[in-house]
Amino acid sequence: MLSNSSPLMVFSGQSNCALAQEICNVLGTTLGQSETQKFTNDNLVVRYKQSLREADVFIVQSFSSPVSDSxxxxxxxxxxxxxxxxxxxxxxxxxxxxxxxxxxxEPRISIAGRLVADLIQAAGADRVLTMTLHSPQVHGFFKIPVDHLSAEVVIAEHLQQTVDGFSDGVVLAPDAGDIKRASALARRLDSGLAFIDKRRTSDTTVNARALIGDVQGRKVFIVDDEISTAGSLVEAVNLAKANGADSVHVAVTHGVYTGPAVERIHGLDVVEVCSTNTVDVPYSKIERSGGKLKTLSVAPLFAKAIQHIHTGESVSALFE
Structure with missing residues (x-):
């Protein structure tokens, strides 16, 4: 049972120290002291440099490259x-x-999302706090409490503050599976809604078949959970422009930007491509994109969630 006097302590792995520090700044606390070393045989060792006895500990770590090390x-x-x-x-x-x-x-593969959940629980985690799971059902792989945050409010506020006439725009889901996410954002913006119908042509190839909805002469907001190689994004942007979109803004939660993603975004006819800082985006990638990459901070949202967990308040109340 957690004592009311348990101190709140936040620590960070190496994957996203900047986000962890920003969370601490919002909370008005100091980032905990720890160190991680890698031996010549690639083994890791972790040390805490202060006492954790009876503390309420939060460890910030994104599963970004190198993912296995993270x-x-x-x-x-x-x-x-x-x-x-x-x-x-x-x-x-x-x-x-x-x-x-x-x-x-497909046959003979691991359901890795469940396996990683099992490992986190076996290591001793009492709770998980995460954001915008690609597949929300992964939440059910855990037998411990999971708080699943959404970046929807952060993305909506950014579009409302930076785009004139946002309510006359259209939120575009890159495929039918993203309609629920796009619909929630459209309600916040009081804007229109459209989606792209896709067809799988092989085991590895999915092609856009049609855009369902009216984007002619309107500002289009493409929303997704993440951008990896940006292949689907290129397809969505080109289809929106081909259907008469006036301008295209892109906003996702996780900006992973692997392989040719940055070069593809540099050549896209978009106003901007925004992602939150759940994944640390190096400044070199922003430069290579021609300044099209933008980062939105979710540190205040994570800080509020951490504070609510620590004090025993409802996390879902943050979205009401």
Missing amino acids: IMELLLMIDAAKSASAARVTAVIPYYSYARSDKKD
Whole structure:
């Protein structure tokens, strides 16, 4: 049972120290002291440099590149915190990359999203705080409490503040599976809604077939959970422009930007491509995009969620 006097302590793995520091700034607390070392045989060792006894510990770690190291570091940090007599350990995972592996859609593969959830629980985590899972059902892989945040409010506020006539625009879902997310944003903006109908032509290729909805002469807001190689994004933007869109704005939660993504975005006819700071985007990528990449901060949202968890208040109240 967590004591009312348990101190709140926030620590960070190496994947997104900037976000962890910003969360601490909002909370008005100091980022906890820990260190991670890698031996010549690639083994990791984690050390906490202060007492965690009876503390309410939050460990911030995104599953970004190198993903396997990020996961292993988080597991070691959880285990070390439990061994150091922390009262409760919450794994704060802004980007849970293995949420894409949520089902057995071909023979002889692992459902990695569930496996990673099992590992986090086996390491000793008491709770998980995450944001915009690619497949929301991954939430159900955990037997411990999971608080699933959404960046929808942050994205909506950005569009309202930067786009004139946003309510006359259209929120465009890149495929039918994203309609629920796009519809929620459209309600916040009081704007129109459209989606792209896609058809799978092979095991690895999905082609856009048609745009369902009216985007002629209107500002289009493409929303998605993440951008990886930006292949689907290029297809969506080109289809929107081909259907007469006046301008295209892109906003996603996780800006992973792997492979040719940055070069593809540089050549796209878009006003901007926004992502939140759940994944750290190096300044070099922003430069290579021609300044089209923008970053929105979700640190205040995570800080509020952490505060509510610490004090026993409702996290869902943040979205009401």
